[in-house]
Amino acid sequence: MATLDQMNEYFEKNRDTHLNQMKEFLSIPSISALSEHKADMKKAAEWLSSSFKEAGLENISIESTEGHPVVYADWLHAGGQPTILIYGHYDVQPVDPLHLWESAPFEPEIRDDKMFARGSTDDKGQVFMHVKAVEALMQLDGKLPLNVKFIIEGEEEVGSPNLVPFIEDHKEQLAADTLVISDTALHAPGQPAICYALRGLSGVQIDVYGAKSDLHSGVYGGGLQNPIHAVAEILASFHDQEGTIAVDGFYDSVRNLNEEERQAYKDLNFDEEALKQELGVTELFGEPGYSFLERTSARPTLEVNGVFGGFSGEGIKTVLPAEAGAKITCRLVPDQDPAEIVEKLKAHVEKHKPEGVKVTVTPFDQGRPFITPFDHPALKAASDSYEKVYKVPTVYTRGGGSIPIVADFDEILGLPVVLMGFGLETENLHGPNEHLTLENFDKGLRVLGDYYQALSALSKDELKK
Incomplete structure (x- = not known):
């Protein structure tokens, strides 16, 4: 299998090509909420389909729904190895107010080593990273260390109204051992995080x-x-x-927090006094016996x-x-x-x-709420891959918000879900001047390549939820 050094060399050699390809993807105004962009939604799905083919994936299809299409691809030649299902979305939010953008939202521009464009961090850029990580392993090894399936939808930004019926109708096609989603953020710059639960x-x-x-x-x-x-x-x-x-x-x-989970919150060293100053309030308030982070994500x-x-x-x-x-x-x-x-x-x-x-x-x-057990091997493998590249311990967090489709995947397919994102909360997702920090793009490619290999070392029994 390809080493991390070999992956470094491959990604460095192809960085300009990859960034130009990502610009092509980001230049398509795939706004799912606006009917005038229906043709652009189809164009984005077709672009993604071509990218899958170039990466070496197979059984590529653009599946119709009552709304915008779902794009599927796979590579299933790793006999006896686990299967990973990768979910993401190619649709983006509207761009209003346009006058607050410093560059055109669908004319990607790199400034200060950041890619500015609508969809750069949410979620086209992160989907693109998975495609290129797969491509790298195919180029370096001629094969993948495990079986891979992609399901990339075009309606996440409008509530995924047609995805649950699609999943239910394609349960056998989507069957896997682990679901991975990169549509979340690091805990802070340089600090990787795994979100293991959502409310x-x-x-x-x-x-x-x-x-x-x-x-x-x-x-x-x-x-x-x-x-x-x-x-x-x-x-x-x-x-x-x-x-x-x-x-x-x-x-x-x-389900109450266990001691290990509560210690993980303490290890974040969150400054509640600084938060009060930032928000302009004199006191925090909430359920007694819990910290601010616990109240806002785990209670x-x-x-x-x-x-x-x-x-x-x-x-x-x-x-x-x-x-x-x-x-x-x-x-x-x-x-x-x-x-x-x-x-x-x-x-x-x-x-x-x-x-x-x-x-x-x-x-x-x-x-519905969602949780993958704190000590699940799929999470531990993700943590190890982050740490190899970022050189700091990974933190474990719960998300205070809700992404209902994650719980739907969990309930319908019965998979452990790994949320390993490479964005930052400060990257203006949904707002003007959305961007992706390219340091995390570069590191994320290497993390994902390593993670696929780490998962291949686990048995299917170990990955069962």
Whole structure:
């Protein structure tokens, strides 16, 4: 198998070629949210298909969905070796506001050893790295050390509406031993990180109805229940004074952090005082007994995202509103079930709603939490490969946000999921001047090449979740 030195030589020799190829990919305005870019979506899928062929992959297909296509490719000649499934997306976010870009979003430009273009870090650049890592091993060894499958979709930025049906319809084709996703970030510059868990999501809207129309507060105020007062009372009942969620049974299924995980958080040496200064707040707040990082990534939450009702324009209007409401999202952790949480919220609202109003609770966004065991061999191999190249220990983190499709892969295919990204949180993904730091592009190619080889040394039994 190719050594790290041989990979270094290959990537150094071909760096300019690879950067020019990446520019070609990034120059395609594959904005999935805008219908006028449908042809560009097809063009990006075709470009990716050609890149797969050039890398030496086989069984390449552009699979139609009810929306934008999925691109598939594989190489399956490593008899008896594990199979890795690599997921990513070729669609990108819209570019507005355009006037804040220092260079055209689809005219890639390198400045300060950073590639500026929409999609450079999220996620075209990181997908491209996997393609080139595979190509390098094919060129150096004439084969791959393990079996590889790619599934790259074109609708991640619009919620992947057609990917779950595709996965369910192609379970045998997508069967593998490990799923790898590079659509996340390093912990900090020069500090690799493996995200081994993501929180799930349950969202609801609470609507409170009083009288059949808005009323004059001077005539009816004090004699009828005010829907805004009722909303405030309901919202106040969701937490105790210290920040613990007061919904009956909310924590029943929560998988608690073990000591090794809590020590990993401590090892990050996160500066909470510096965070307070950065955010302009005097105190942090939340569930007692947990650090800020634990609260925001490993513990469940219930947050009010918006409150509405009555008059909020300039000046004052003496009105008793007919209705009011609030929008709420809960971030969930293993092993909480989004549908069960919605039912607990409904029961809580029913229990705490005041007399004189009608209240409805309507669910909306839902996604399951995901976790790969902290000590899984696939994670350990990824950590070792990072450390070989970056020369520092890898940190383990949980993501506070939600990527529902990760949990869908986990549930449908039953695979351990390895989130090993090469972006940085400061690279303006989704914003103007999105970029990819080329130091991490260079190191990431070597990490991935080494990781494929490390995974090939593990048995299928070791990789079972």
